[in-house]
Amino acid sequence: MMARGLGGFVLAFAALAALAVWREDLGLPIFYLVLASTALFWIAQATSWNVLSGYSGYFSFGQGAFVGVGAYTTAVLGGRHGVDFYLTVPVAAVFSALLALLVGGLAFRLRSFRGEIFALLTLAVPFILAALARVNSEIDGGQGVVVPVAEYPEWLAQFQDFLYLLNLVVAVAAVAAAFAIQHTRFGWALASIRDAEDVAEGLGVATFRYKMLAIAVTGLIGGAAGSLFALQIGFVTVESVFGLTIPLFVIVMSVLGGRAHWLGPVLGAVVIVLIQDRLSASGFEGWNLIVLGAILAVLVVVAPDGLQARLWRRPWQAAVALVAVTGVLAIVDGWGGPLDWFVAGVLAAVAVVLWPGKAPAPAERRPAPSAAVPVPTDVDRGEAAESSGHSGPQLRPNSTIDGEVGEVLVECRDVTRYFGGVRALDGVSLQIRAGELVGLVGPNGSGKTTLVNLLSGALRPTSGSIAVAGRDIVGLAPHRIAHVGVSRTHQIPKPFESMTVRDNVAMAIMFGRSARPLAAAREEAQACLDVVHLRHLADAKPAEINLHERQLLEMARAIATKPKVLLLDEALAGLNPAEIDAAVAVVRRIHATGITIVIVEHLLRVVNQLATRVVVLNQGALLADGDPRTVMNDPDVIRAYLGRHAHARGT
Numbered sequence: 060m061m062a063r064g065l066g067g068f069v070l071a072f073a074a075l076a077a078l079a080v081w082r083e084d085l086g087l088p089i090f091y092l093v094l095a096s097t098a099l100f101w102i103a104q105a106t107s108w109n110v111l112s113g114y115s116g117y118f119s120f121g122q123g124a125f126v127g128v129g130a131y132t133t134a135v136l137g138g139r140h141g142v143d144f145y146l147t148v149p150v151a152a153v154f155s156a157l158l159a160l161l162v163g164g165l166a167f168r169l170r171s172f173r174g175e176i177f178a179l180l181t182l183a184v185p186f187i188l189a190a191l192a193r194v195n196s197e198i199d200g201g202q203g204v205v206v207p208v209a210e211y212p213e214w215l216a217q218f219q220d221f222l223y224l225l226n227l228v229v230a231v232a233a234v235a236a237a238f239a240i241q242h243t244r245f246g247w248a249l250a251s252i253r254d255a256e257d258v259a260e261g262l263g264v265a266t267f268r269y270k271m272l273a274i275a276v277t278g279l280i281g282g283a284a285g286s287l288f289a290l291q292i293g294f295v296t297v298e299s300v301f302g303l304t305i306p307l308f309v310i311v312m313s314v315l316g317g318r319a320h321w322l323g324p325v326l327g328a329v330v331i332v333l334i335q336d337r338l339s340a341s342g343f344e345g346w347n348l349i350v351l352g353a354i355l356a357v358l359v360v361v362a363p364d365g366l367q368a369r370l371w372r373r374p375w376q377a378a379v380a381l382v383a384v385t386g387v388l389a390i391v392d393g394w395g396g397p398l399d400w401f402v403a404g405v406l407a408a409v410a411v412v413l414w415p416g417k418a419p420a421p422a423e424r425r426p427a428p429s430a431a432v433p434v435p436t437d438v439d440r441g442e443a444a445e446s447s448g449h450s451g452p453q454l455r456p457n458s459t460i461d462g463e464v465g466e467v468l469v470e471c472r473d474v475t476r477y478f479g480g481v482r483a484l485d486g487v488s489l490q491i492r493a494g495e496l497v498g499l500v501g502p503n504g505s506g507k508t509t510l511v512n513l514l515s516g517a518l519r520p521t522s523g524s525i526a527v528a529g530r531d532i533v534g535l536a537p538h539r540i541a542h543v544g545v546s547r548t549h550q551i552p553k554p555f556e557s558m559t560v561r562d563n564v565a566m567a568i569m570f571g572r573s574a575r576p577l578a579a580a581r582e583e584a585q586a587c588l589d590v591v592h593l594r595h596l597a598d599a600k601p602a603e604i605n606l607h608e609r610q611l612l613e614m615a616r617a618i619a620t621k622p623k624v625l626l627l628d629e630a631l632a633g634l635n636p637a638e639i640d641a642a643v644a645v646v647r648r649i650h651a652t653g654i655t656i657v658i659v660e661h662l663l664r665v666v667n668q669l670a671t672r673v674v675v676l677n678q679g680a681l682l683a684d685g686d687p688r689t690v691m692n693d694p695d696v697i698r699a700y701l702g703r704h705a706h707a708r709g710t
């Protein structure tokens with residue numbers, strides 16, 4: 060499908076390129092090509108911005124920096140050192156990509172550099188570059204730099220045809236790249252980062268690497284387009300590239316068009332350029348920024364998902380509005396010219412797609428549970444065998460266990476973790492063996508979640524060592540720990556909201572311990588959904604399912620990474636008794652597939668039902684460790700924990 064899509068870009072390029080080559084024969088006034096050239100420049104810029112900021116959600120105000128580096132590279136190399144223009148374009152793109160990698164290398168290392176902090180950092184970059192260019196006479200020195208006119212092929216009638224072709228090459232390459240990214244693992248990784256970055260990392264997505272790749276692509280396209288911009292304006296100044304106009308425009312264009320899709324910035328750029336052009340032609344140039352700001356304000360309220368998503372829902376209505384309004388104005392011929400009629404048609408189409416419609420209520424979209432197709436799995440067979448035999452919480456041999464039953468899978472030695480002055484874990488030493496289902500209990504604040512965070516790599520211990528399957532995992536990135544074989548769920552479910560239930564699970568298969576391509580991952584996701592009985596909701600979005608189902612989705616996604624050990628952090632919190640029973644059955648089924656489980660749980664009834672062994676933490680230290688019956692009757696445990704929750708016994 061992707062190859063077919065990319066073929067479409069080649070065709071689009073050929074058709075649009077023909078306009079420049081045969082423009083005079085076609086009788087097309089140069090004005091249209093100049094306008095198209097402007098649109099193409101903005102398409103490239105908005106697409107460049109969108110690869111990082113739209114796809115991954117890292118909102119950047121630094122687009123001017125990439126354009127500026129591209130523009131100054133071409134201006135300085137061409138204008139001051141006589142380097143051939145064609146050579147300056149790739150150099151500009153590479154310089155800009157290097158700057159992007161530098162910014163990314165600084166910003167993406169730290170978790171605290173997310174959200175508005177990242178936006179502020181990117182806002183600072185063009186200001187710093189502007190100051191550098193001003194004080195450095197080798198670059199600008201406050202004078203501006205003249206860009207020599209490049210030689211263009213004889214078969215083109217005018218310089219503007221040449222500029223149009225150059226912009227066309229960069230814009231089509233940019234959009235094709237955005238299309239390819241969206242349809243590969245790269246795009247899925249970026250979408251998961253946008254939805255829930257920490258979860259993505261925990262499921263095996265190398266988030267740092269993908270963010271670096273995304274910002275490099277943004278820099279590459281931004282720099283190349285900036286290089287052409289220098290040629291277009293002929294005289295580069297600090298104000299022309301490093302100001303706020305460029306970031307403001309690309310943000311409005313991408314938000315208007317839609318940030319999650321490759322076509323969004325294209326639609327946004329075309330609509331904005333047309334509006335700007337008609338405003339200028341009507342003598343309302345001064346209104347440009349006012350209109351831009353108003354569009355942004357309205358969009359945030361009315362259509363934060365942008366034109367593309369709405370257009371997909373009402374394509375025919377939009378087409379009819381475009382043709383009808385343009386056609387009527389052409390027939391009446393009483394106002395403006397063809398471009399005015401077309402722009403009026405475009406605005407009518409935009410109004411039609413953005414017009415608020417009645418969204419189907421989640422309940423209407425939700426398939427009935429009876430639609431579920433129960434597929435017998437090894438797991439179900441295991442459960443059937445289990446229910447026919449003994450039901451005690453002993454460790455049972457299981458041929459599907461990853462590794463030898465009873466071998467040490469997780470080994471914590473003297474693990475301590477401080478939060479400032481708070482000692483959340485205090486010298487915990489613990490072994491977990493393959494095939495166990497360990498209940499991790501303790502009073503509030505005893506360190507259970509902290510231990511889960513250390514085992515999954517979300518936090519590092521202050522001291523001590525942790526090994527999984529014989530490998531030291533301290534200091535490893537969470538995605539590497541996922542690949543070693545640790546997976547977890549979260550106390551508050553954190554699904555990827557933009558993806559369906561099936562794709563949430565497919566993501567984990569694509570990036571988990573034995574990575575699979577998307578099509579195979581989607582197919583395999585069904586089996587994981589069967590384990591948790593969510594198959595009938597495979598096509599639903601997480602917003603359409605209830606808390607119980609979201610908890611089950613967490614589990615399906617966690618087992619999809621094919622973990623050796625699964626950490627369930629209060630996976631039953633907030634459920635009603637019937638849902639708890641259902642969830643307990645699911646945990647049993649997962650355990651029966653051979654996955655070792657550590658379950659953090661406050662409900663002692665559940666722990667007693669499930670666990671083959673219970674570990675009790677109290678004030679960060681290990682208080683008891685053994686079989687459930689012995690541990691629950693330990694006087695120290697009763698005093699420290701059960702005593703305070705006596706009413707909870709047997710609940």
Ligand SMILES: Nc1ncnc2c1ncn2[C@@H]1O[C@H](COP(=O)(O)OP(=O)(O)OP(=O)(O)O)[C@@H](O)[C@H]1O
Nearest residue numbers: 478481482483501502503504505506507508509510
């Ligand atoms: N990110 C953090 N920053 C500061 N203190 C923290 C942080 N995370 C945990 N703590 C502290 O560490 C201690 C252990 O917390 P933790 O969440 O691990 O306990 P818990 O046993 O999981 O509790 P609960 O059952 O309430 O979830 C608590 O005193 C808590 O306040």
